[in-house]
Amino acid sequence: MNRWMERAGRWFEGLLNLLIALSLAGMSALVFLNVVLRYFFDSGITWSEEMSRFLFVWMVFLGAIAALKERMHLAVDVVFKRLSPGWKKFFAVISHSLVLYVLWLVFDGSWKMTWLNMASKAPATGVSLGFVYGVGVVTSLAMAVIVILRLFRILFGGSGESDFSLSEGSADTD
């Protein structure tokens, strides 16, 4: 069971990596091509702005799933890291539950927005706007799976303290 899950996790990570890399490469190429076309050929691709934005949205949220898995999301741990192990466990359960609640809202809201926009087409690309809001459904589900598995480990597994925090806030973003 554990080995199978580990393998699924690795496969999932590889897929996420591939998708976010392709999205970033795609949006870079589109925006660059448009600058080149404008300055050297006095023309442009009208759908470039829109398409690159959609790739960006997908890249951001798929990358956010990967970042959650790797505990990269920004957090303020001044208080948390000074707590005793017992309190840490207590707050870990609370914070994981709060995050799950937010993910439920994101799921429910994106689901409704996706259906509301299914028939709406983006003006330049003709892509259904359900495709844009659909990213919220995918993200909230994937994140919920990660958080639920961690919550189980905190409650029932013989996990160490390192599993308690949702993130170490270690991404070099500032």
Place this chain on the structure above:
Amino acid sequence: GCGGPSAGGAKTIKVANYFADDHPQNVALREKFKPMVEAKTDLRVQIYGNSQLGAEKEFYDGVRNGTIEMGIPGMIMQADIPKMGIPELPFIFKDLDHANKVLKGPLGEELTADLEREHGVKALAWSANGMRMFSSNKPLRRMGDFRGFRLRMPNIPNYIAFGKALGANVTPMPISEVFTALEQGVVDGQDNPIATLRASGWYEVQSYVLESNHMFSPNLYIINSGFWNRLSPREQEVIAEAAKESAAYEWDLLKKSIEEDKKFLKDQGIRFIVPDKRFRAAMEKAAEPIYQQFYREHPETKDLIERIRRTSP
């Protein structure tokens, strides 16, 4: 201090739009719609201009799903309901009065007939953003001047098709980036009513306005259907009336403000160019294929379009 919109448990109507606070749309909302509704009902009205509740698409969706009660969008819904693109076809209206006459009458109701069924929002009144004109950093005096002209337009197929038909190099771009793009020379010009040119400060980085009046930009007072249906008949009556009066007042304000805006822009050094007969005819001719294309894609609209064009101004 909890002086927020929910105080006292009274129902609050949030009205979202993308106009600056001193634009006729917001003046009319403040001076007519809000006082009328608040005087005659227990409802409260809170106006959010300046895209505070999101860009046009966002607050339109907000009114659709009921998180915002009312909004004054443009014709953003035309992507789903092609009929709503009709009032924005190039040169369909001769001027503001023509547009006002058509939209206030039965043709205006015919245009919005599918809105409630398709999107769950109810149309209350037509108002006006204005007649669109080109602003530019070099003079546009004849068709040839559009060649190689980098024109910013909103990302709407009919607009882009028209810009291309004129011969311009159309760059679709969100409105939030227009100032920087004009300032930097990433684009040479844009098209909007001159009230927008003034309110957004773009005139600081533009030199000419071509009085092309090539398109009419309408706005629509809309309200979420679910919210509407939960109101009492009395409340519905008051809101419908207030919307009509507010829209009519806005139309007057806008007409008056055009001359004022023009004077202001001239004082700021903007030079206005009135297209001569030949230029105007050439632009109208360039728009004809847009109509043919529109008829091909939405044959059911042809009859309505022709009836609008036949209405005398």
Place this chain on the structure above:
Amino acid sequence: MLWVFLVALFAALAAGVPVAFALMLCSVALMVSMNMLDSQIVAQNLINGANNFALMAIPFFILAGELMNRGGMSKRIVQFAMTLVGHVRGGLGYVVIIASVLFAGLSGSAVADTAALGAILIPMMVERGYDKKVPTAIVSSAGIIAPIIPPSIPMILFGVVSGVSITQLFMGGIVPGLLIAIGLMLVWTYMSRRETAELPPRKSVKEILIATKEAGWALLMPVIIIGGLRGGVFTPTEAGVIAVFYALFVGMFVYRNIGPRQLYDALIRSAKTTSVVMFVASAAIVSAWMITVANVPQEMTELLNPLIDSPLLLLLFINLLLLAVGMVMDLTPTILILTPVLMPIVKAAGIDPVYFGIIMVINLCIGLITPPVGTVLYVGCGISRISIGELVKGLWPFMLVEIAILLLLVFFPQIVTVPLEWLT
């Protein structure tokens, strides 16, 4: 409503909830207290928060920085600075500051700058006999110049949230960034006045020319970005993508350090870093929406109303507030949370929004090196394996001079606004 928002935010943060989720939670708290809870408000604003062309400049500048680093540009910049000032007393300290300024023209993040230069320069200085905390302090305090001189990720975020021109923010950061560099050099001159270590000989003109040529590709980059923005060749987002392709070209064909594998890794890393920033930024759009609906900015304006007639007092007060917040919060979330709350009062007091944005970014950049919470501080400690307390002992003179320069800019806005007028 202001208190509902703040209490919910800090309670969630203290419980260990990541900032993005905490922002959504405090929006939920506002919705509940206004009896308008609706999941669509969360989802719609969250997703549309990322659906923004201007914000695409962030992944582009991060990717460009990543490619340059992997392409070997940081090494060449350090070499170049070495040939210029390596031979004077305390030369390596100046090398750090000069290299940081040059690197700031390529990178929009203080953490990236500190990590890249620290990895090269700290071991070099330790080898020359400096105590670890000295080079770490210089690298960290000079690292915060990166987001002040363009490109700058925090300025992009500020511009998008406040609607202020990103190009103008970029241009306005140049002079303050250089001023900070000069301030740091003065402190270092004083600190290294008694140094007696043997110095390497002055480099010959020929050696300087060779190093310049080697670093030329890196030095050209800020020229392209700043020149392109000023000359109206492209928007900030497009400048970012030009930087990407330029760095890719140099890394692949000139320095030949980047192959498909390195490119793929750089893409993944940049995308993830972007996601971390953007996830907070998108969540901040949710809370900004609720803040607006709940009239929180008006409450803030009323609270600060006594100061509105004196822009100077207001600015001083806001700066004190930001320095305090910057001690415990990091740059990105603070900009995203406080900009929509502060902007209305700043405008009402007649303070130039571009100038305010620059001041806010500089202030919060200093927060990156103030204890107890500071990402740049952590990176410095991580590289040198010293404690925060030890680093702060070496750091405080530099930090104080940076705060002094910030105050100088508050009292004399002309230092920012006059060159800005000339640059745009």
